Amino acid sequence: MITSPSDDPASEDTRVGVAAVHCVTHAHWATCKRRATSLQEMRLPAGLGLELLLANSRAERGVCEMPPQDPACIAARREEEEAVKVLHAELHAAVSTVIDEQHGLVGNLLQPSAALRQHVALVRKLAALIHSQKAPDQLSQEGWRTLNAVSAVVLKQTLARVEADAATSFHDVLLHHDSPHILYIGAFKGLRFDGLGCLYRTDGSLAYSGGFRDGLMHGQGTLLDHQGAVLWKGHFYDGSPARPWYSL
Numbered sequence: 001m002i003t004s005p006s007d008d009p010a011s012e013d014t015r016v017g018v019a020a021v022h023c024v025t026h027a028h029w030a031t032c033k034r035r036a037t038s039l040q041e042m043r044l045p046a047g048l049g050l051e052l053l054l055a056n057s058r059a060e061r062g063v064c065e066m067p068p069q070d071p072a073c074i075a076a077r078r079e080e081e082e083a084v085k086v087l088h089a090e091l092h093a094a095v096s097t098v099i100d101e102q103h104g105l106v107g108n109l110l111q112p113s114a115a116l117r118q119h120v121a122l123v124r125k126l127a128a129l130i131h132s133q134k135a136p137d138q139l140s141q142e143g144w145r146t147l148n149a150v151s152a153v154v155l156k157q158t159l160a161r162v163e164a165d166a167a168t169s170f171h172d173v174l175l176h177h178d179s180p181h182i183l184y185i186g187a188f189k190g191l192r193f194d195g196l197g198c199l200y201r202t203d204g205s206l207a208y209s210g211g212f213r214d215g216l217m218h219g220q221g222t223l224l225d226h227q228g229a230v231l232w233k234g235h236f237y238d239g240s241p242a243r244p245w246y247s248l
Contacts, residue, residue: 041140045172045188046127047095048162049135050088056136056154057081063150087130091173094123098185099171105186105196105209124182124204127173131180138177166190176202186212201226210236 044052057080064073097119099105112120130137139155147155166189174184174193179202186197192215199208205228210221216239217223223231223241235242 041138042144042191043174043177044137044139044191045174046130046135046137047088047091047172048158048191049137050084050091050130052155052158053133053135054081054084054088055158056151057084059150059154084133084135087126087133091123091126091130094119094126095171095173095185098123099187099196105198120185123173123185127175127182128180131175137175162190169195213238 057077061074061077061081064070064077098116169187169189171186172188173182175181176183181202181204182200184193184197184199186193187195189195193212194214195212196210197212198206201207203226205226206224208217208221208223210217211219213219217236218238219236220234221236222233223236225231232241232243
């Protein structure tokens with residue numbers, strides 16, 4: 001039986017965790033923080049969204065190949081599959097220039113080199129292209145309930161695979177809500193930010209660079225304001241700066 005995201009405690013953690021971190025890049029932090037706990041949606045990294053789009057296209061092609069076959073539908077689905085595979089490979093290659101699989105973030109993103117700025121710009125262009133292709137990267141509770149049978153099965157299989165590999169770290173990109181702009185580049189475990197990564201505002205400015213755990217800022221990191229000034233550089237614990245008593 002396919003359940004809605006709200007029926008799954010892990011999905012609840014994913015929505016709240018991602019939304020709470022998103023508030024760091026939001027101008028009205030307090031309002032955003034209150035809204036974070038009421039979101040009824042699931043967010044997917046861009047690469048995973050492309051994988052879901054590819055799996056869905058293959059499943060639809062299988063339906064088209066059932067007698068009587070629909071040659072036009074089959075050709076369209078194959079063309080879509082090839083385009084998605086190329087885009088997924090380009091995204092993976094671009095992210096790999098910013099994120100090293102063994103050592104995390106490449107270079108100093110607070111003072112990036114010209115080469116690194118070019119790599120980040122390429123990732124942003126690919127993210128915008130992915131958004132224009134309508135790769136699924138968010139699913140509302142209402143949207144979950146209105147999926148057709150093929151899409152529902154594909155989504156369930158994709159999420160089951162993500163859950164089975166939840167302990168395995170991978171690197172990907174998450175876009176801002178209903179936007180072509182990057183929210184996060186970095187490490188994931190399951191659908192949560194986990195490891196080293198960077199948060200960006202919708203204007204492209206860097207909001208945070210450092211560690212994450214279970215979807216929240218955790219470990220060493222640097223938090224920046226809209227003008228790029230450092231608000232806090234040091235240790236974070238479960239989403240908040242771990243300020244020593246004498247700095248309060």
